[in-house]
Amino acid sequence: xxxxxxxxxxxxxxxxxxxxxxxxxxxxxxxxxxxxxxxxxxxxxxxxxxxxxxxxxxxxxxxxxxxxxxxxxxxxxxxxxxxxxxxxxxxxxxxxxxxxxxxxxxxxxxxxxxxxxxxxxxxxxxxxxxxxxxxxxxxxxxxxxxxxxxxxxxxxxxxxxxxxxxxxxxxxxxxxxxxxxxxxxxxxxxxxxxx
Numbered sequence: 001x002x003x004x005x006x007x008x009x010x011x012x013x014x015x016x017x018x019x020x021x022x023x024x025x026x027x028x029x030x031x032x033x034x035x036x037x038x039x040x041x042x043x044x045x046x047x048x049x050x051x052x053x054x055x056x057x058x059x060x061x062x063x064x065x066x067x068x069x070x071x072x073x074x075x076x077x078x079x080x081x082x083x084x085x086x087x088x089x090x091x092x093x094x095x096x097x098x099x100x101x102x103x104x105x106x107x108x109x110x111x112x113x114x115x116x117x118x119x120x121x122x123x124x125x126x127x128x129x130x131x132x133x134x135x136x137x138x139x140x141x142x143x144x145x146x147x148x149x150x151x152x153x154x155x156x157x158x159x160x161x162x163x164x165x166x167x168x169x170x171x172x173x174x175x176x177x178x179x180x181x182x183x184x185x186x187x188x189x190x191x192x193x194x195x
Contacts, residue, residue: 028098030191031117033108033166034126035158036144037133039175039183040102043126046184048100051191057102061089074145083110090116105158108165118168124187125169128176130155 030047032040041057048055059070062085066073073082086104090113093101101121107113117123128136134152137144147154166172171190175183 029094029121030098030100030187031121031123032100032102032126033105033117033123033169035105035128035133035155035162036147037136037155038105038126038128039136039180040126042180043175043183043187044100044102046180047187050184050188051100054096054099055102056093056096056099058086058089058093058107059102059104061092062086062104065089071143071145079145086110087112094119094121105162109162114165114168122171122191123169125166125172126183127166127172127174129174130159132176 030051030053032044034040041059044057045055062073062082063069065085065088066077066082068076070082073085083106086107087110090103090107093099094116101117103113103117108117130152133155137147137151137155144151171187173183173186173190178186
């Protein structure tokens with residue numbers, strides 16, 4: 001798939017990895033899915049460094065495309081516009097060389113995203129107890145539109161809604177009691193055993 005990049009998104013992609021050209025196919029990505037606070041960005045960055053890969057956070061691509069922070073996209077344009085931009089960001093991310101890709105928690109819920117994210121990739125579901133997620137994101141869910149108000153209540157509802165999709169991942173890792181280093185090492189050992 002040949003990618004088409006906006007100026008802002010192209011700048012973000014240049015920092016993260018080389019876009020594929022022509023007939024090169026996306027392959028070899030490690031995709032991290034899970035709820036907010038599960039460690040996708042933190043663990044993803046460390047994992048990418050450990051594996052010598054680029055790290056791509058689809059939220060960064062969304063911000064670059066939208067030209068504003070995600071809470072403003074939700075507030076000014078609505079969730080439907082955010083999800084449309086997110087679809088474009090996911091497509092951009094998988095059009096790069098093999099990387100570690102952290103997705104937004106809701107990205108895999110979209111069938112189009114799911115098809116793209118699961119195609120020739122290795123998907124890891126990072127999970128944690130709701131109490132742990134709340135401790136990591138804050139009780140009010142500040143800066144996270146879908147968690148605003150009561151993060152514990154929202155995270156419990158999102159877990160119930162999303163876990164059957166997340167369960168389609170190739171590997172499930174509960175990060176509740178793991179340090180970032182422990183999580184990265186567990187994933188690294190799992191990847192080694194899969195090859």
